[in-house]
Amino acid sequence: MKKKVYSRLDEVVADVPDGARIMFGGFGGAGFPNNLIQALVRKGVKNITAISNNCGTHDGELGLMFKNNQIKHVIASFPGPHASHFQERFAAKEVTLELVPQGILCERMRAAGAGLQGFYTTVGVGTEVADGKEERVLEGKRCILEMPIRADYAFIKAQKADALGNLTYRLAARNFNPIMAMAARTTIAEVEELVPVGSIEPEHVVTPAIFVHRIVQAKGLHYAG
Template sequence: MTATEMSALDAVAAVQDGDTVLVGGFGMAGMPVELIDALIEHGAGDLTIVSNNAGNGDTGLAALLAAGRVRKVICSFPRQSDSWVFDGLYRAGKIELEVVPQGNLAERLRAAGAGIGGFYTPTGVGTPLAEGKETRVIDGREYVLESPIPGDVALIRAYVADRMGNLVYRKTARNFGPVMATAAAVTVAQVSRIVEIGELDPEVIVTPAIYVNRLVLPGSAVRRTEVTS
């Protein structure tokens, strides 16, 4: 099945109360801002958000948090110079936080998309972030068992899609997009451009269309085009 091009609001309607939503981006690079804005308008709440950071400034993820839609954040680095929205909610005890080393976050997402039930990693051994977790010595080195993080919906930003849903990214805005696309039941990609099937060189496609369900162009709040072939 090919990906369906739709409006941001229609695309994020896949998100239900209580869902785990994977949100791409590293800071603002790769952040699917239009999809997050649409998610705020959509109104789903009690969400668990998985993202590298916990929002910057007052827009995007920060605005979703400020709207009270998020129960828990799983991220590597919530505290930043402009993370006042998260900081306030956390200090007020209004949001749960699971801090995960950045590489473990990426690998736990990858594991979820790759059918891996867990993995032993040296990252975090002997630190507070490994407390209570199973450890194992393999060939003389200690490892800690980490579990996959599957998502109900992934919201990512890519650069160009073809109408199949094949994606290419742009520079460091790629970051978490490719692994998140594999880890969710429904993946929504906000893209700058959609080209015809065959226009992307198969050798340069980063995310194959099998992982992508919905495509959204910025400024497409009201347009809706079903694409099938």
């Protein structure tokens, strides 16, 4: 059986190249793969395209990667009032941003995971989001065409994993993580607990093992603010 469980954070991100497109789970301080992000900071990868709802909380979450100028482009819904390092880089034009409505960010990633070549939606019609997108009328409603968002890696945070990669999440720390797990070529899960195969009830598996390629155990980190 192919080994999915890695013992060290640095080992699990060792092959991430400069210029990679990476999805990062998390919302509102919950469910961020903070240990994996710090491993990327240590590795010093550059020119990353980050796909994430937020852009960090000061030094927390993606903040350090912006501080170190490791990210060149972001696809995000709500960079956030505390994303101070991102905002500095953005003001200095050192990072570019595509702003996406939050649910559409989810659906564009899900389209990538689901083998769908885009979809039409009423969300964003008549707004800046529609700029440059194909528009048509479907069932009497103005719609725009949204394309899939794909990624080389998804960095996600889960509560429990078994060695196969079945995952469960804790409370609202689930958020973007299961969607990103489905959408990237390689999904790396940072988890609080590793449990024996078979100990997660099949009905309780949230992300099935097929979507998860690497697992590393680490004590979760939260950032205030």
